[in-house]
Amino acid sequence: MTSPMSKRSLLKLAGWATLATSAALVGCGKKEAAAPEAASGASEAASAAAAPAGPLKIAFAYVGPVGDAGWTYAHNAGRLAIEKEFGDKVKTTFVEKVPEGPEAERVIRDLVGQGNTLIFGTTFGYMEPMLKVAADSKDVKFEHATGYKTAPNMRTYDSRTYEGAYMAGVIAGGMSKSGVIGVVGSIPIPEVIRNINTFTLGAQSVNPKIKTKVVWVNAWFDPPKETEGAQSLLNQGADVLFQNTDSPAVLQTAEKAGKYAFGWDSDMTQFGPKAHLASAIINWAPYYVKATKDALEGTWQTGGVWWGVKEGAIDIVSISDKVPADLKAKVETVKAGLKDGSFVIWKGPILGQDGKEVVAKDAVADDKFLGGINFYVKGVDGAVPSGK
Incomplete structure (x- = not known):
């Protein structure tokens, strides 16, 4: 896993070596020692339920470093927006650089054990670990x-x-002189494939002959690989x-080469x-403020939310x-149309690589279709990596 967020000065990435150090739990900007792992899911839930009344304790698990200048940086800006909005009604903490997989489950269980009763997991690969912990932590x-x-x-x-x-993509299609644009992709899941395709559709709305080349680095945050890919x-x-x-590595590579690129997230x-x-x-601020308000007011309920320009x-x-x-x-016309619903990006006819319609003329792709693009x-040149 868009009113613009308030901008802070972005952290310099000269310290990537420092960012590669082990993940540390941080609360309100200060590092704290991680609590011992809870003995069981049942005891974790009981611990959270028995916690004394006080601020709502909110925790975030981040896949990257808060200084990545991109995805995790944007989530952390949302966390700070919660603190600004609710003040002493909340206490937030985060763990950065949490790998997807078993380590994520351990970290999330730790966060439960520390009495957090609202926990955000900020990457696709945390889905199964969070489900396991949620089943053991009903409160x-x-x-x-x-x-x-x-x-x-x-x-x-x-x-x-x-x-x-x-x-x-609209900008890229008008700015490219060669007629070839490029995308450095992270992990070949539908979310990322959808973005590559949509970037291409935007470019083709200006130059129908545009071609898109893709290089996959199979990582969300790996500046050296991103540089090589660019x-x-x-x-x-x-x-x-694109x-x-x-990280900003793709943009920095384009800068050195005298070419163009975009910032992301x-x-x-x-x-x-x-x-x-x-x-x-x-x-992320609008959603994080809403979710926190829901939890504070007792109106939180399960479901799914997918917000864009409109929200x-x-x-x-x-x-x-x-x-x-x-x-x-x-x-600006596209943005206004997305905001008021008068413009739809995935409206047919849209063709796949083989020239066959994937979205028929005048049909509009629904969210189920968009969520499964493979x-x-x-x-777009090349093939989607096998098995995805």
Whole structure:
């Protein structure tokens, strides 16, 4: 797993070596020692239920470092928005750089054991671990980003990142001179494939002959691999780069090469001001404030939420002065249409790579279709990695 979020000065990534250190539990900006792992799910739930009255304890599990300048940075900005909105009614903590898989389950159980009763897991790979812990911790409310499985005490939430990808694509289609644009992909799951396709559709709305090349790095945050992927795309003739990865490495690579690129998840302008065309951002604050309010007022319930431009969760910001006025106007028209519902991105006819319709003329793809995309649209080169 878009009103723009308030901007802080982005953290410098010269300290990537420091960011690679082991994950530390942080509360309100201060590091704390992690509590021992609870003995069992039942005792964890009892511990949470027996906690003395006080602030609502909220915890976040992050897949990357808070200084990634992208995905995790954006989630952490949402956490800070909770603190600003609710003050001493809440106490928030987070654990960064939590791997997807068994380690995630251990960390989430620790967070329950520490008395947190609202827990956010911010990456797709936490879905199964959170379900396990939720089953053992009935008095705790769990929120899972980008997933699709729920439980009585676990709901899902996501942002329509593909809307930001489409608006970036509109700019890319008008700015590319070679007719070739490139995407550095992270993990080949439907969410990421959907963003690649939608970026391409946006570019084709300006230049129908545009071609998109893709390099997969099989990681959400790996600056060296992201750099290599970006350079590979440049070597293949791409002159505008996009990404679904979490660091500014792609933008920085384009800057060094004298090409163009975009920021992703947050405003990355400062990392490559000459290359930067715009940033497609996520503002998690509206949803995090709503979820916290639900928990505080006793109105929280399970289900699923998928917010976009309409709800203030997705936007494209800091569009460069290098972008012509007509392209800017087209982006603003698209944004206005997404906000009021008059514009739909995935409306047919849309063709797959083989030229066959995947969305029929005048048909509109529903959320179920969008959530299961495992193919490339016409204009994207290569094949979706096998097994995805």
